[in-house]
Amino acid sequence: MSLRRIGVILHVAKDGLMxxxxxxxxxxxxxxxxxxxxxxxxxxxxxxxxxxxxxxYALIKPIKGLNAADYTGKQVYVRDIDYxxxxxx
Numbered sequence: 870m871s872l873r874r875i876g877v878i879l880h881v882a883k884d885g886l887m888x889x890x891x892x893x894x895x896x897x898x899x900x901x902x903x904x905x906x907x908x909x910x911x912x913x914x915x916x917x918x919x920x921x922x923x924x925x926y927a928l929i930k931p932i933k934g935l936n937a938a939d940y941t942g943k944q945v946y947v948r949d950i951d952y953x954x955x956x957x958x
Contacts, residue, residue: 871948872905872948873947874944874945875889875891875892875904875945875947875952876893876927877890877942877943878929879926879941879942885931886929886931887912887928887937887940887941888929889926891918891926896925897918899915899918899947900918901955902947903947905946905947905948906940906944907944907946912929912940913930913931913932913937914932916929
């Protein structure tokens, strides 16, 4: 199964959401997708996209039991099949 890199996790906000810099031109369509790391372990779900259109940030709600701080500075991915599905809309 192939992956699509969507960005890098910058930090964890006070409310527990992970903030990731997104490198997609249509980032608003990513809301609701499940994010994974390179080894296909689920990280969380994209809850919202914030920031300017040319440099968006994704707010990712981590899955239960995940230590979000461990993923700071790491790349975040979505499954390629899910990415292609939402980009066709």
